[in-house]
Amino acid sequence: MKSFDYEAVVYDCEVYCVSCLPGGVDVEGDDVSPIFADSEWDYYPVCAECGEVHNYINLTVEGRRIIREHAMKEATRHIVSEFERLRTPYDINNGYCQEWAEYVQAKLEEQGIDVEVEETPEDYEASGHFWLKVDGRYYDAECLEGVDDWEKLPIFVRQKH
Numbered sequence: 001m002k003s004f005d006y007e008a009v010v011y012d013c014e015v016y017c018v019s020c021l022p023g024g025v026d027v028e029g030d031d032v033s034p035i036f037a038d039s040e041w042d043y044y045p046v047c048a049e050c051g052e053v054h055n056y057i058n059l060t061v062e063g064r065r066i067i068r069e070h071a072m073k074e075a076t077r078h079i080v081s082e083f084e085r086l087r088t089p090y091d092i093n094n095g096y097c098q099e100w101a102e103y104v105q106a107k108l109e110e111q112g113i114d115v116e117v118e119e120t121p122e123d124y125e126a127s128g129h130f131w132l133k134v135d136g137r138y139y140d141a142e143c144l145e146g147v148d149d150w151e152k153l154p155i156f157v158r159q160k161h
């Protein structure tokens with residue numbers, strides 16, 4: 001998509017797909033504002049008519065943080081409810097870190113955010129663990145704010161002492 005392309009517009013304070021504009025409204029009219037592909041939003045605009053999520057725009061840093069945190073908290077709730085003996089993010093990191101990471105990855109990729117699931121290298125002297133790399137930072141169930149180096153994740157910091 002080119003920066004000046006658009007699939008959605010704002011009309012009367014609501015977001016619409018171009019094809020969902022109320023009858024009689026001219027898409028090129030003065031009261032219709034295109035949502036251009038290079039614009040930045042804190043969230044993805046959603047069509048008031050059909051509910052389509054327009055993820056062709058860019059998210060702000062704050063917007064990406066909100067979506068990331070939401071997905072991670074949802075993954076924690078989901079896994080704690082699936083497995084009875086699990087109570088806390090610490091528990092998830094003892095055996096369910098891969099499920100957690102893959103759940104978050106699926107949720108974020110649905111939203112157009114690229115995620116890598118990484119794993120403890122074989123020659124590294126610590127327990128096997130899975131974590132996420134998103135926008136250059138590393139996350140797991142115990143570390144929703146992220147760290148700039150995966151060895152700083154709490155699970156690895158604990159093992160050094």
Ligand SMILES: [Zn+2]
Pocket residue numbers: 016017019020047048049050051052
């Ligand atoms: Zn629509």
